Amino acid sequence: MALTKAKIERNIRRIEENVQTACAKANRRPEEVSIIAVTKTVEFEPVSWLVDLGMTELGESRVQHLITRGQELAEHLRRRRQQPARVVRWHMIGHLQRNKVKAVLDRSEIIHSVDSLRLAEDINARAEKLSRRISVMLQINCSREDRKFGIAVGAATHLGELVSTLANIRLVGLMTMARLSDDAEAARPAFIRLRELYEEMRGDKIGGDDFRHLSMGMSQDYQVAVEEGATMLRIGSALFEE
């Protein structure tokens, strides 16, 4: 059976209901939580359906995808006489190599995956040339396992201080990827750690008022993430389930 627009619509509704339930449980308002649709596993047509269905926050983990998807979608929206820049916001959520910074800044609104000072400095330099201020998050390794990417919890505050002084960067929050597991509860300790770190950094006034996002929670564990304070969920496969 093929994926259809109606199936995607049902998936969106189900996810939204689950988010509402999790918000009610945690005494939070659903408006505090946005869903970023991660499109890395699908062809272009389902991406266009998502946008038609009102999903306007889109995420990609690879620069090349960000480029081709962005172009395809811009073309699609132009045919409908819509301004792409007003309709969708792209989020860069995967590991970013320093030589790809330029391509990303041309195409995305928020970079979730800053994991070194050198990368932040490169982003800042490039943003300065464009006379822009770029929103970034620090990717934190909260799962106490050898993850390839992400800053150690113990190093985050210091790095946050340095990054937040860069003039063309807006430090808007923290991001983490929990351990992949069939059991959503397995992710909870990592989400709690990220929230505690976030509260500590807010207490230190790092990033000021801009610092207000927790990007955590994927298809397996987004309800738990909402319960622990997520403001941005990065959801892929649950949107495209048949």
Ligand SMILES: *Cc1c(COP(=O)(O)O)cnc(C)c1O
């Ligand atoms: C792929 C990806 C997601 C979405 O994962 P799903 O399990 O498909 O929801 C979220 N965040 C990052 C960084 C990813 O690469």
